[in-house]
Amino acid sequence: MESEVNHTMPYFQYPQTWHVIYADKHTCAEKDEKLENKVIKFSLTLLNPDLAGNPLDHFSGEESGLNDFYFLLVLAYFIAACIYIQPLWQAIQKSGPMHTVLRVLSTSLLLQVAAAFTNYLHLSRYSGDGIGIPFMGSLAELCDMISQIQMLYLLLSLCMGWALSRLKRAHGKPLQWDSTPASTGIAVAAVITQGILLLWEQFEDTNHHSYHVHRSTAGILLIVLRVILVMLLAATLYQIITVERSTIKRDFYIDFAKGCFLWFLCHPVLVAVSVVFRQHQQEKLITIGVILCQSISMIILYRLFLSRSLYWEVSSLSSVTLPLTMSSGYKSRNYS
DSSP: OOOOOOOOOOOOSSOOOOOOOOOOHHHHOSSOOOOTTOOOOOOOOOOBOOTTSOSOBOOOTTTTTHHHHHHHHHHHHHHHHHHHHHHHHHHHHSOSTTHHHHHHHHHHHHHHHHHHHHHHHHHHHHHHHSOOOHHHHHHHHHHHHHHHHHHHHHHHHHHHHHHHHHHTTOTTSOSOOOOOHHHHHHHHHHHHHHHHHHHHHHHHOOOGGGTTTOOSHHHHHHHHHHHHHHHHHHHHHHHHHHHOOOHHHHHHHHHHHHHHHHHHHHHHHHHHHGGGSOHHHHHHHHHHHHHHHHHHHHHHHHHHHHOHHHHIIIIIOTTOOOOSSOOHHHHTOOOO
């Protein structure tokens, strides 16, 4: 005989831990009773109420709101693509000192978009059946991992390449991706280290929802790695900026440093700040904060490399060392 029992918990303001115990007449009997090879099957479904109060949502207190966030994020990406896809594509099609940088940056952005979209698909299904689409969750993590590795290689290789090119006294060259064996080796070593730690974390924690929280040993080492990389980039960029005589190039390096620091430091800072919040709020804070900060970092880098006036000044005057100060007549010039 099949029976169904529903029990509604009273409303409570903050998430709480509940212990559910299943018992029947056989488990509670004082004497052992033979079941005569009968198998008792039961299913237990736990649902949280949605905004209307209907128990149709499988999200826990730690996961609630993430699905709506990914929906808004995908919508924002779509609107931005409709507005900026044509000028961005035209800039990528043109050859120039920053051509490869724009291609790699755009590839990382596409991977971020793919990660957000697949996460939205997974969480949308998860809200209905409590299972979701595990393949989509894994695909989202893979896209995010590749994007993180690409951005690490791009930023570190650019910074170290500029530093090493200055040691060769190549001050008259335009800013471009100066790839040298030394800078490539440093970037590849950092990429391999981060890749190993990311894979290690995947084997330690298979929960797709807690990818950004970094509660495992590998996650803590990833945070330490990001802090070390920030210190390396800060020391390198400080050395470049202090000896740079060109005001325009110095401003370029400062804006580049802002994008780098925001990309690498947002994760450690948010993990440290999340300690003061309740446990069920930490995952949402870190996940949403990291995605938004890294999106802002990409916007800073895009504006830096796509700015027409700055691009013309830095990339076209390849044989001119710009003075430290500019006259008012120079500032009033217009460039197409």
